Amino acid sequence: MTVTAPAPPKTRRVVFPFTAIVGQEEMKLALLLNVIDPKVGGVMIMGDRGTGKSTTIRALADLLPEIEVIADDPFNSDPTDPELMSDEVRQKVTDGISLNTVQKKVIMVDLPLGATEDRVCGTIDIEKALSEGVKAFEPGLLAKANRGILYVDEVNLLDDHLVDVLLDSAASGWNTVEREGISIRHPARFVLVGSGNPEEGELRPQLLDRFGMHAEIRTVREPALRVQIVEQRAEFDRDPQAFCEQHQSEQDALQERLIQARDLLPQVNLDYDLRVNISEVCSELNVDGLRGDIVTNRAAKALAAFEGRTEATVDDIRRTIVLCLRHRLRKDPLEAIDSGYKVEKAFNRVFGIESSEES
Incomplete structure (x- = not known):
């Protein structure tokens, strides 16, 4: 049995609404399809600087409906789907132990370029494991990203080995950390979104192939459209709350459409x-x-x-x-x-x- 707690009041900073983003239809479609079916395999977005890549991805995470997670669980475990539960939660469910659940916004994890493998995958405290006989695991960014979005800006500048790790986790839905004979695994099912500027180099073909979709975005050339984008951004910066309220009905309609699409x-x-x-x-x-x-x-x-x-x-x-x-x-x-x-x-x-x- 689970006890559900209500979602906490909104105290997050205001994010530019997804439905207010002008143009870039190719990128928006690819992102929405990955949200409906995460098994599509993620999106690689390549395009000019300053074309709204990061803004669009943050807007997408903000648009998504809240998810139910086990309270105080570092892996955002799902209370009903065993494939999205940590081993500890699964064992408690099997034993019939009551678990508290809370509603939570879908997390967007921003992977910094300088991140180490330990920071991404998590680390095992060997000393604690040997002295206390427990698997002391410090979760990394992949744990935090479970059931959310993992965004890597300038993915073409990231170390190939790390890109491989991310793609393996995205494909299998699990992250495994092994050290000194101790092995820990946890669910890591997320929508992987990479972005980059072609001028700074492409990903190797064998890594690029692992992304489900590839969207190309270009700077808007029509003067009228550029003015519209600039004015919208100025209006948002002037009063973010009021701007978001203007688009709330469209946001709610799109969110409902995504929920229905997943069910269908x-x-x-x-x-x-x-x-x-x-x-x-x-x-x-x-x-x-x-x-x-x-x-x-x-x-x-x-x-x-x-x-x-x-x-x-x-x-x-x-x-x-x-x-x-x-x-x-x-x-x-x-x-x-x-x-x-x-x-x-x-x-x-x-x-x-x-x-x-x-x-």
Whole structure:
């Protein structure tokens, strides 16, 4: 049995509303689809400086509905799903011990560039383990990020080994720390979001491939739109609370839509012939492995769920396939990432819509 405590009053600093962000539709769509189905595998956002990458990700975390967690648990354990519980909580649930739960905002963990592996994964106190016979574990950022969002700005400047650790945890949903024969593991299921500026170097292709989606964002060029963005930011800075209240109804509507999409997702079907066509596109583009096929299937279903449908369509695939495949075409680290032209061309041919080049 669990006892639920109400969420604490809002004392957090005000965050720019997600629904007020102008443009950058590709990035927003990729983030929303990952929130609906975290198994899509995260998003890599590459683009110019000052295009609102960090603002958008913080806004997304603020938009998400509160989650129920076990009180005073460092891993944000879910009271009902064993896959999202720490071993200690799972044992208590198995033994029928009553646990208190609280409502909590989804956490966004910002990974600093200079973070060490111990800070990311957590550490085991060997002395305490040997002298007291207990597994003394100091949780790291992966523990804090469980059931939340892990954001790595300038991920292309992060040590490759650390990127590997993050991607392994994101893929398996677990983090394992081993030292001197002592092993501890805990749930680490999070939406991994990386961002970077292409001028500072790309990720190696084999690391890039591990991200589910790749969104490209560019500086807005239309003067009228730029003015709108600047004015909105000035209005927010002048009175953040009032600005957020203006957008509260849109925020609530989008939050409700995300909740409904998550509930609907297990019922969404993607026709067999469409799945074959997706794999044919991947094969024609010479995409290594099967990640591209899997992610495109998941993203198309997530988009259908987001729009309240139980049947994914060719249009759902068209709107997600570039995001899922463009970063998987690079074989040479010095080669630029495809803008989407090659993927669109292959999609149009396989799906028999060569005539509608504008799509």
